[in-house]
Amino acid sequence: MNISKRPRRLRSGSLLRKMVRETRVDVSSLVYPLFVVEGEGKKEEIGAMPGQYRYCVDRLSEVLEELQQAGVSAVMFFGIPDHKDEVGSGAYDPDGIVQRALRYTKEHYPDIYRIADLCMCEYTSHGHCGILCGENVDNDKTLEYLERIAVSQAQAGADMVAPSDMMDGRVAAIRAALDQNGFTQTPIMAYSAKFASSFYGPFREAAGSAPAFGDRKSYQMDYHNRLEALKEVQADIEEGADIVMVKPALAYGDLIREVRNMVQVPVAAYSVSGEYAMVKMAAAAGAVDQENIMCEMAASAYRAGADIYITYFAKELARCMKDGKIG
Numbered sequence: 486m487n488i489s490k491r492p493r494r495l496r497s498g499s500l501l502r503k504m505v506r507e508t509r510v511d512v513s514s515l516v517y518p519l520f521v522v523e524g525e526g527k528k529e530e531i532g533a534m535p536g537q538y539r540y541c542v543d544r545l546s547e548v549l550e551e552l553q554q555a556g557v558s559a560v561m562f563f564g565i566p567d568h569k570d571e572v573g574s575g576a577y578d579p580d581g582i583v584q585r586a587l588r589y590t591k592e593h594y595p596d597i598y599r600i601a602d603l604c605m606c607e608y609t610s611h612g613h614c615g616i617l618c619g620e621n622v623d624n625d626k627t628l629e630y631l632e633r634i635a636v637s638q639a640q641a642g643a644d645m646v647a648p649s650d651m652m653d654g655r656v657a658a659i660r661a662a663l664d665q666n667g668f669t670q671t672p673i674m675a676y677s678a679k680f681a682s683s684f685y686g687p688f689r690e691a692a693g694s695a696p697a698f699g700d701r702k703s704y705q706m707d708y709h710n711r712l713e714a715l716k717e718v719q720a721d722i723e724e725g726a727d728i729v730m731v732k733p734a735l736a737y738g739d740l741i742r743e744v745r746n747m748v749q750v751p752v753a754a755y756s757v758s759g760e761y762a763m764v765k766m767a768a769a770a771g772a773v774d775q776e777n778i779m780c781e782m783a784a785s786a787y788r789a790g791a792d793i794y795i796t797y798f799a800k801e802l803a804r805c806m807k808d809g810k811i812g
């Protein structure tokens with residue numbers, strides 16, 4: 486046979502396959518989302534996310550040790566307060582749950598990089614990501630609160646803040662507030678292209694943050710849209726975002742790629758709770774192999790252009806990276 490191109494030549498053995506691999510990954514790109522709750526001595530498993538827990542601050546060391554042993558050095562904190570109110574005051578309380586987790590981690594695990602998710606939905610009695618005016622989330626009123634939350638997180642020791650509310654103008658507002666308070670060096674990772682997604686279902690159980698009425702479609706994006714995602718990303722960069730995010734990751738590889746091609750800042754992809762739950766449940770039912778599918782999903786996000794990968798599988802992935810199962 487006279488075949489001029491034989492792509493199989495480069496697939497003949499594992500050493501060669503690794504040599505010509507196009508996507509390389511590194512543990513330093515992993516971020517682990519971490520839920521913290523009030524109280525003492527608690528480590529509660531999240532029903533819809535087997536293997537994920539809500540930790541009290543006094544038990545945080547357990548998971549922080551595990552992460553360090555696996556080689557994961559960045560966490561993103563989500564707080565679950567006991568007290569919720571109309572304005573989400575627990576989010577900017579200097580002694581709030583995330584603020585205490587940040588202070589504890591900074592003091593005892595200074596080598597862990599601390600990112601604070603910046604939103605109100607876990608702290609509001611109505612479960613929306615902002616201040617209500619009737620049944621509508623008031624954009625500009627919410628900005629004032631986001632500014633307070635950002636400053637209080639930075640004061641408590643956040644290395645980076647990550648606004649996930651999807652209000653217009655929040656990056657500029659947060660940047661100005663951080664700068665005015667002396668936090669000019671605190672980067673903002675903006676959840677820029679964040680879609681109104683059913684993939685967040687398990688998270689809302691974990692954080693008790695499902696909206697009490699309506700949905701988030703007036704602020705999170707319609708998943709049919711691509712140009713709008715690019716518009717959001719561009720706006721956030723103009724307002725001063727240091728890193729932009731596409732969320733979820735699994736069904737949005739096209740946008741991770743488009744954003745990567747368009748911008749000059751690092752791009753993060755968030756593999757969300759529903760992605761994790763689907764893998765766990767399907768693996769438990771014997772339908773798929775958990776480790777293989779986790780690696781394949783991660784590689785697809787990196788191949789699409791993600792520089793940072795936020796995942797509930799961070800520990801397991803770090804091990805696979807070390808063993809050479811991925812990248």
Ligand code: PBG
Nearest residue numbers: 604606649684685688757758759
């Ligand atoms: C808060 C927030 C959510 C997630 C991250 N930040 C929930 C939501 O927007 O409803 C989802 C994360 C996940 O599903 O893993 N606004």
